[in-house]
Each structure stands twice: as C-alpha cells, then as structure tokens.
Amino acid sequence: MTPSLLFFGDGIAAVAVILAVLAMARWEQHSFWHYGLPLNRDSIKRLAQGLFLGLAMVSALMGLIAAAHGFSIQTQAPAGWDAARYGLFYALGFMMLAFFEEFSFRGYLQETLASEAGFWPAAVVLSILFAAIHLDNPGETAFGVMMAACFSLLAAFSLRRTGGIWLAIGMHLAWDWGLTYLYSVPDSGISAVGHLMKSSLHGSRWITGGPAGPEGSVFAFVVLAITAVAIHLLFPAKQKSL
Numbered sequence: 001m002t003p004s005l006l007f008f009g010d011g012i013a014a015v016a017v018i019l020a021v022l023a024m025a026r027w028e029q030h031s032f033w034h035y036g037l038p039l040n041r042d043s044i045k046r047l048a049q050g051l052f053l054g055l056a057m058v059s060a061l062m063g064l065i066a067a068a069h070g071f072s073i074q075t076q077a078p079a080g081w082d083a084a085r086y087g088l089f090y091a092l093g094f095m096m097l098a099f100f101e102e103f104s105f106r107g108y109l110q111e112t113l114a115s116e117a118g119f120w121p122a123a124v125v126l127s128i129l130f131a132a133i134h135l136d137n138p139g140e141t142a143f144g145v146m147m148a149a150c151f152s153l154l155a156a157f158s159l160r161r162t163g164g165i166w167l168a169i170g171m172h173l174a175w176d177w178g179l180t181y182l183y184s185v186p187d188s189g190i191s192a193v194g195h196l197m198k199s200s201l202h203g204s205r206w207i208t209g210g211p212a213g214p215e216g217s218v219f220a221f222v223v224l225a226i227t228a229v230a231i232h233l234l235f236p237a238k239q240k241s242l
Helices: 003-028 043-067 080-117 119-132 142-162 166-182 218-234
Strands: 071-076 197-201
Touching: 003 080, 043 071, 043 166, 043 218, 080 119, 080 142, 080 166, 119 142, 142 166, 142 218
Parallel strands: none
Antiparallel strands: 071 197
C-alpha cells in the first residue's frame, strides 16, 4: 500500500458512490443527506469524537498486544518532513476509504434495506457482506474477517445511537491510520510503504493476529466490546414519546 494508491483508488470509489447515491436520492425523492449524513451542528463534533475513539481503540489494542509480549518498536522509520508527509497523505487516503465504506454500507444500503427489513436485520446482513469484501485481502484470516463483521456491527450501533455515520467514519479512519501508519503493522493483511515506525509482531498468532495483523488478534474483540459499552454510555438511546 502507498498513500497515492490509497487516496486515488478509494477517492475514485468515494466519488462513484456519491454519484450513485445522488441518482438514487433523486429517484427515491430523498435528500442526499438522508442516507446517514445529517448536516447539523453536531456533525463535526461526531466526526472528532469518532477520531478520538478510533485512536483510543487502536492504541488499546496495540497496548494489550505489547503487554502480552507480541508487539515491539525498534525505531522510527521516516523522519522530519517525510514522516509528516506520509502521515498526512495516509490520513487523507483513509478518509476516502472510511467515507466510501461507511457511506456505502452504513449509509445508503443500511437506510434502504432497513426500510424494508428493519434496522438490525439489515445491519447483520450488511456486516456479513462487509466482512466478505475482506476475504480477498492478502494474509487475511478467519479471525480478521470475523473482526470486520463485528466492527461493522459496532459502526451500525453508533449509527443507531447518534443518527448518522459521522462517528463511524471517524472511528474507521483513525483505526486504519493508527494500525497502518502510527503503529506500522499490517492492516487486514496489508502492509504499507512509508509507515512511521519500524515495528514487529511476534509470538502466538491469537495474540498478534498472524498475517492479518492485529485485527486478527483476540484482543481486537475485547477492544470492540469495550467500545460498544463506551458508545452505549456516551450516547444514550433516545426515549420514545408516549
């Protein structure tokens, strides 16, 4: 993976899904923002909260793996301007990826399918599909695919509680950026050029995630469960009026 490949590849995909949803919104007589993208004073706040949560999640995951003697950092890889440049470009690239995947699965498809099948049946079906698209990633494992499905359900839960996908976009962006660039480990089995550290994973596969990277670690499921509790506490369900 390189920053330019990530940015342009997923940037094209993001533009394609935007154009498709614009066409479908016109056909279905809805606003473009109807599909999980409410524009209000809380939108930027939710995105920022998602970035914080995602970075906390990935840091907790790497901390748990390190505590189990499965992760270590040798030295910094790029320095100075190169480090800042790679960090910025990877952030932009993962923004494209996070928007594309979240708007596709938790935005338009979730809204459309839920209108017929109900919110959680739609979320379960889309989580299976979301996990399935990770099967082609090099080095992906069964645990890694299961983790993708669980992350999808977590993102759906955040949509349910906040009314939009901004929180999920932030979490998704920070999670991928943290794994790939900040902690410099494989993300869904994919390694990157220009990561910040020279780090290594070593030890039992269930701790490190094996070729899939930390997403395939048993600790990833622990972190997702803790995050679900945090979202439950931070964003209480709205009470239905009688």
